[in-house]
Amino acid sequence: MDRETLWVITRRCMFVLVCAIVVLVQTLPLPGSAESWPDPDLIVAIAFAWTLRRPNLLPPLLVGAVVLVADLIMMRPPGLWALLVVLGCVYLAYRHKDLSQVMFGIDWAYAAGTIVAVHVAYYLLQFPLFLPTMGAVPLVLQALFTILSYPVVVFVSARLFDISKDRKIEDI
Amino acid sequence: MAKQHGEEDGYASALGRFMLAVVILFLLAFFLLWRIDSPRVERVRMEIIDRVIPNFEWATAPLTAVTELAGSFQSYARIYEQNQELRRELLKMKIWEERARQFEQENARLLDLNNVRLDPQNTFVTGVVLADSGGPFRQTVLLNVGDRDGIQDGWAVMDGLGLVGRISGVADRTSRVILLGDTASQIAVTIAPSGQRAMILGDNSVLPPIEFLEKPDLIRAGDRVFTSGDGGVFPQGLLVGQVVQSSTGRLRVNLAADIQRLEFLRVVRNTTVPSIETPGTLLGTRPLAREDVDGS
Numbered sequence: 001m002d003r004e005t006l007w008v009i010t011r012r013c014m015f016v017l018v019c020a021i022v023v024l025v026q027t028l029p030l031p032g033s034a035e036s037w038p039d040p041d042l043i044v045a046i047a048f049a050w051t052l053r054r055p056n057l058l059p060p061l062l063v064g065a066v067v068l069v070a071d072l073i074m075m076r077p078p079g080l081w082a083l084l085v086v087l088g089c090v091y092l093a094y095r096h097k098d099l100s101q102v103m104f105g106i107d108w109a110y111a112a113g114t115i116v117a118v119h120v121a122y123y124l125l126q127f128p129l130f131l132p133t134m135g136a137v138p139l140v141l142q143a144l145f146t147i148l149s150y151p152v153v154v155f156v157s158a159r160l161f162d163i164s165k166d167r168k169i170e171d172i
Numbered sequence: 173m174a175k176q177h178g179e180e181d182g183y184a185s186a187l188g189r190f191m192l193a194v195v196i197l198f199l200l201a202f203f204l205l206w207r208i209d210s211p212r213v214e215r216v217r218m219e220i221i222d223r224v225i226p227n228f229e230w231a232t233a234p235l236t237a238v239t240e241l242a243g244s245f246q247s248y249a250r251i252y253e254q255n256q257e258l259r260r261e262l263l264k265m266k267i268w269e270e271r272a273r274q275f276e277q278e279n280a281r282l283l284d285l286n287n288v289r290l291d292p293q294n295t296f297v298t299g300v301v302l303a304d305s306g307g308p309f310r311q312t313v314l315l316n317v318g319d320r321d322g323i324q325d326g327w328a329v330m331d332g333l334g335l336v337g338r339i340s341g342v343a344d345r346t347s348r349v350i351l352l353g354d355t356a357s358q359i360a361v362t363i364a365p366s367g368q369r370a371m372i373l374g375d376n377s378v379l380p381p382i383e384f385l386e387k388p389d390l391i392r393a394g395d396r397v398f399t400s401g402d403g404g405v406f407p408q409g410l411l412v413g414q415v416v417q418s419s420t421g422r423l424r425v426n427l428a429a430d431i432q433r434l435e436f437l438r439v440v441r442n443t444t445v446p447s448i449e450t451p452g453t454l455l456g457t458r459p460l461a462r463e464d465v466d467g468s
Contacts (some may be wrong), residue, residue, distance in 0.1 A: 027303040028235060028239070029435075059188070073220075074306045079203030135376070
């Protein structure tokens with residue numbers, strides 16, 4: 001096993017680990033969590049940030065499986081959110097070539113647009129699919145908080161997990 | 173070369189595209205299956221949660237403890253105020269205690285006169301909250317009691333004081349409680365003293381609205397809300413809360429249970445409702461037990 005494979009595998013394990021921690025912390029029965037502001041969907045932010053930096057790092061199978069388990073534990077309709085997140089990742093992976101040299105602002109704008117698109121699609125799909133509808137306000141807030149958390153996720157990913165755009169494989 | 177290795181399962185290669193199609197189709201199929209046959213998939217969901225969540229109690233318990241500790245440190249700052257507040261409340265409580273004792277004696281005398289036998293079947297199973305649904309979209313919690321403790325779907329759940337919700341989804345070690353505020357929660361209630369019947373429909377807020385009232389004029393803020401037992405799901409007369417009126421004039425329930433801080437919950441064993449299996453048992457007479465039939 002060469003270094004690159006090892007690097008990729010450890011990053012995938014870290015993705016699963018971080019997502020597990022995020023889900024467990026969010027479902028902690030803390031006082032006052034019944035009517036509070038929605039948390040940012042950090043799993044989406046991480047998946048999008050990593051895909052924009054290294055499109056081959058997170059295969060759709062991994063993203064789909066992780067978000068599906070999160071769907072199941074967090075009592076969302078299982079599969080729908082996972083499907084939308086996977087599609088968002090696919091879009092960003094195809095955009096990766098255009099975005100590999102741009103400033104962070106444009107990168108952020110693309111991620112934000114995809115996050116908004118995923119949330120809007122989820123909101124609109126509630127009606128034809130007869131899902132238990134939720135108000136638009138918490139979803140808008142969740143999209144907003146996710147977009148705001150994106151730069152933090154990118155910074156932490158670069159520092160802690162060594163995931164950035166200009167990383168040369170020869171350097172490690 | 174090293175770079176090529178990463179490409180193998182990416183989006184660009186033929187295998188990558190095939191995997192992508194498989195993943196998308198699987199997620200779509202799973203969602204449609206849930207949409208079509210929800211109870212079955214919800215059972216699968218409960219089984220998965222049952223496998224996962226109790227195993228992380230060692231991790232979540234200290235985390236919860238730490239955050240609660242932080243909360244109580246904040247409250248140390250105003251400990252004097254709290255002390256005064258508690259003293260005042262204690263005084264009030266003493267008055268109530270005296271009244272309660274008088275009522276208790278009166279009640280005991282009256283019961284004795286009427287020779288009433290209270291229903292002994294409403295017993296409790298107490299459980300600890302393991303997890304909630306992680307956000308304001310659904311209002312459910314997970315309890316650490318399940319099938320092996322005899323929990324059944326539909327039983328009422330209370331904290332020490334009032335109704336919290338009902339069991340919906342039971343696995344071996346855990347069960348899911350749908351809180352009164354969840355959009356999937358609808359319960360039948362009576363409002364004292366006017367005795368009107370109504371429904372409480374959850375709308376993802378802490379104060380669920382009262383709907384289907386015949387004469388809203390007879391309701392005053394502060395009226396007490398109890399379960400009516402209509403529909404046979406809940407026992408009758410569990411305290412739900414008090415009526416409050418919002419600024420728009422809408423009637424809502426201020427729940428007696430402390431819904432923001434759920435820790436220990438009581439599941440009310442409800443075995444009084446006869447199970448209706450054949451049309452002949454509609455009147456509530458139990459069909460003969462199998463042994464009786466075999467023995468005769």
